Amino acid sequence: MANLDINRVRKSYGRHEVLKEVNISVGDGDFLVLLGPSGCGKSTLLNIIAGLEDITDGEVLIGDRLVNDLPPKDRDIAMVFQSYALYPTMTVRQNIEFGMKIRGVPAEERAKATEAAAEMLQMSTLLDRKPSQLSGGQRQRVAMGRAIVRHPELFLFDEPLSNLDAKLRVDMRTEIKRLHQRLGATIVYVTHDQIEAMTLATKVAVMKDGIVQHFGAPQEVYDRPANTYVARFVGSPAMNIIPGRLLNSDGAPTVAFDTPNGEALISGVTLSPEVARDFAGREVLVGIRPEHFSLDGEGVVPVGVDIVEPTGPDTLVVFSAGGTEVVARLDPVELGIGEQVRFAVKADKVVLFDPKTETRLD
Numbered sequence: 220m221a222n223l224d225i226n227r228v229r230k231s232y233g234r235h236e237v238l239k240e241v242n243i244s245v246g247d248g249d250f251l252v253l254l255g256p257s258g259c260g261k262s263t264l265l266n267i268i269a270g271l272e273d274i275t276d277g278e279v280l281i282g283d284r285l286v287n288d289l290p291p292k293d294r295d296i297a298m299v300f301q302s303y304a305l306y307p308t309m310t311v312r313q314n315i316e317f318g319m320k321i322r323g324v325p326a327e328e329r330a331k332a333t334e335a336a337a338e339m340l341q342m343s344t345l346l347d348r349k350p351s352q353l354s355g356g357q358r359q360r361v362a363m364g365r366a367i368v369r370h371p372e373l374f375l376f377d378e379p380l381s382n383l384d385a386k387l388r389v390d391m392r393t394e395i396k397r398l399h400q401r402l403g404a405t406i407v408y409v410t411h412d413q414i415e416a417m418t419l420a421t422k423v424a425v426m427k428d429g430i431v432q433h434f435g436a437p438q439e440v441y442d443r444p445a446n447t448y449v450a451r452f453v454g455s456p457a458m459n460i461i462p463g464r465l466l467n468s469d470g471a472p473t474v475a476f477d478t479p480n481g482e483a484l485i486s487g488v489t490l491s492p493e494v495a496r497d498f499a500g501r502e503v504l505v506g507i508r509p510e511h512f513s514l515d516g517e518g519v520v521p522v523g524v525d526i527v528e529p530t531g532p533d534t535l536v537v538f539s540a541g542g543t544e545v546v547a548r549l550d551p552v553e554l555g556i557g558e559q560v561r562f563a564v565k566a567d568k569v570v571l572f573d574p575k576t577e578t579r580l581d
């Protein structure tokens with residue numbers, strides 16, 4: 220297993236620059252998720268790590284070894300694609316053994332490795348079937364089995380679950396997490412699904428237009444997103460971003476925003492004294508996660524309820540503030556349309572953004 224360093228990597232197709240100075244470093248055993256919308260450059264970056272695409276500029280190190288000029292077969296990696304790329308005429312066993320056979324691994328050893336992988340992936344009973352006799356999730360397991368028996372330094376996954384239905388996706392997600400824990404492997408995993416990213420990753424790189432917007436631990440990315448783009452991309456329902464202002468106060472930083480029912484005043488927001496001074500009296504964007512509103516404690520946000528959506532475990536309440544639609548996630552509660560209430564806010568969880576640059580204020 221190995222650490223992975225991506226230093227100042229750029230990639231252009233002709234004049235179209237699809238990766239712009241990407242810097243990412245993860246340690247041995249990390250689970251790195253590349254997260255972003257379609258076309259942001261995730262697969263390009265994964266293919267660069269695999270050696271399937273060359274680099275325009277920068278360097279890639281796997282286990283401290285510079286691999287820029289190494290062909291894929293010498294990089295000690297195993298890749299699992301979205302389309303499982305199984306050989307249709309071979310059985311599951313033959314599919315899994317094929318790579319080892321090519322590398323000249325003796326038959327007995329091949330069989331042992333295959334049985335072990337099959338057991339780990341709970342598909343021992345499927346070894347003699349052909350891919351056409353398997354479900355999507357089972358084919359996905361075979362593709363993973365083929366990767367496992369290589370014992371690579373690095374596993375690369377490109378949207379491996381996107382062909383599966385919702386229920387199977389969740390099951391396979393757990394399977395991949397278990398696999399990571401058992402193997403202690405270093406994994407790079409591409410997805411545009413932020414829940415997959417949050418549940419699997421030890422480190423997430425949120426990408427947009429070929430630029431890494433935020434690289435960090437999932438909880439950090441969730442709690443203190445680098446900018447409004449990351450704030451909105453990670454979490455569902457998304458973080459509320461409400462136009463407001465930072466007040467000129469001597470005490471704890473206080474933000475205000477207007478609602479049709481009066482002014483909201485949230486005091487005790489986390490902000491360094493320097494930034495609090497710089498932005499005092501200025502406009503800011505107030506970022507509040509839906510779950511940080513509640514009906515307990517001091518009600519500081521006057522709310523006129525527009526929409527109520529019970530989801531089962533909680534109730535979503537939509538209201539208007541700062542000229543935008545805001546969503547609160549409360550414990551199950553009965554509220555009527557048009558009802559006036561006051562929500563408390565976890566002030567220490569509120570993040571502020573500069574309205575010009577949309578980056579987070581610290």
Ligand SMILES: Nc1ncnc2c1ncn2[C@@H]1O[C@H](COP(=O)(O)OP(=O)(O)OP(=O)(O)O)[C@@H](O)[C@H]1O
Pocket residue numbers: 232235237255256257258259260261262263264411
């Ligand atoms: N061979 C190529 N030639 C020219 N442009 C390319 C090539 N491959 C990819 N691109 C462009 O590079 C950008 C990034 O593509 P990439 O496949 O990395 O995106 P992605 O984030 O994996 O998207 P998706 O989620 O849709 O798979 C896109 O704008 C794409 O059109």
Ligand SMILES: [Mg+2]
Pocket residue numbers: 261262263
């Ligand atoms: Mg892709």
